[in-house]
Amino acid sequence: MNALRENLFQVNAMLLAFIFFIQIFAFNWLGYWVKKRVAKRQPDKEISLGTAEGALMGLMALLLAFTFGMVSTKYESRRQTIIDEANLLNTGLLRCSLFPDSIKKTLIPDYKNYLESRIAYYDAGDNPEKINTALENTRKYFNGIWNENALLIKDQYNRPLAEQLVPALINLRNMVISREAGRIATVPSLILVVLLILIFVASFLTGYGLKPGGRNPVFSMAFAIMLSVALYLIMELGRPRQGYINLENAEKEIVNLRKNLP
Template sequence: MNSLREEFFQVNAILLAFIFFIQIYVLNWLGYWFRKKIAQRHPDKDVSLGTAEGALMGLMALLLAFTFGMTSTKYESRRQTIIDEANLLNTGLLRCKLFPDSIKKTLLPDYKNYLESRIAYYDARDNPDKINKALEDGRKYFNSMWNDNALLIKDPNNKSLADQLVPALISLRNIAITREAGRVAAVPTLILVALLILVFVASFLTGYGLKPGSRNPVFSLAFAIMLSIALYLVMELGRPRQGSINLDNAEREIVNLRKNL
């Protein structure tokens, strides 16, 4: 299921929205056609849905709103985490620059490599292999910085500066873990599948609920467009590393730290 989801997230969201639009419109037409055939065979039989159609549409709207709210909340949380990491990276860099030049020659290259690994982490987009490599590089460079600082703590001349760097390094490690946890904490696949099923069933029943001769193609087209746009926004918010709704502006705060090295 996870591999299928990863492949799904590699597909362009606009293309998926267009596919959903076609499916919604066709299902709406099929529902109307099916109702028309039943009415022709049983002209005296009431085949209307009654309140069932409204109940199903309400359920679909509820799940759609719930999913949209979940994805938008996760998007904002991811954006804020990137800003927090940029602040922590800047704090750690400033504290590293307080050391004497002889120590900075050893400490700053590792810090620069760590910064580059965090930039590569975002640049990997949704490629799992590149993400794992960036995470592994980040752990390697962090461990090197931590070990160097552990030696500096034992030096009376640099102990006070090294002590100040410890909480900054710990915070950097914690924020990296938080950011990765936020990346993988996507909307559960089961909810997305349930939403798509409800959308498709509602599309069919919306067409089925129309009496023969009362179908308005403009309404059906507008219905398909609105639902496709809603699904498109859900997909875009759920994949903030690519597409038009992304986190590039927030990530730029980390990239700009290169100028300070």
């Protein structure tokens, strides 16, 4: 299921929403068609879903709202994490700039490479290979800065500045872990599958609950459009590295740090 999910992440969300729209509309029509066939075979029998249709629609709406709330919370958490990392990167850069010029000649270029690796991490989108490459470069450049700072701590003249840089570096390393964990954290696949099943079943029963000759194509289309739009928003919020609802504005705070490099 995880492999299927990764493949779906590469598909445009608008295309998936259109596919869901066709399926929802088709299930609604299928329910109405089945109702007509049953009514022809048993014309004297009153066929009604009673409260079952309303209960199922309520359950679908509840799960839809729960899923939307989950992905919107994760989206905001990811955005805040990027802002926090931008602040930490700026703090580390300012502390690196306090060292003598002889040290900055090697420390600042390493820090610049580290910053570029973090920018590349976001630019990788949802491509696993590019993400792993960016993370590997992040670890490599971080270790270089950390080892260099460890040597500076042993120098009595640079020890105070080097000790001030340690907390910033530790927080930067922790932020890398937090951002990667936030990227991986998604709505469980089982919830999405159950949500889709409920939507399709509800679409079928909505059509089945209509009386023969009482189907309104405009209403059915509006029903399918609203549900597919809701699914589209859930997909967009669930993968903010692509699409129209993304984290570009937050990522610009990290990209703009290039201007602060000497």
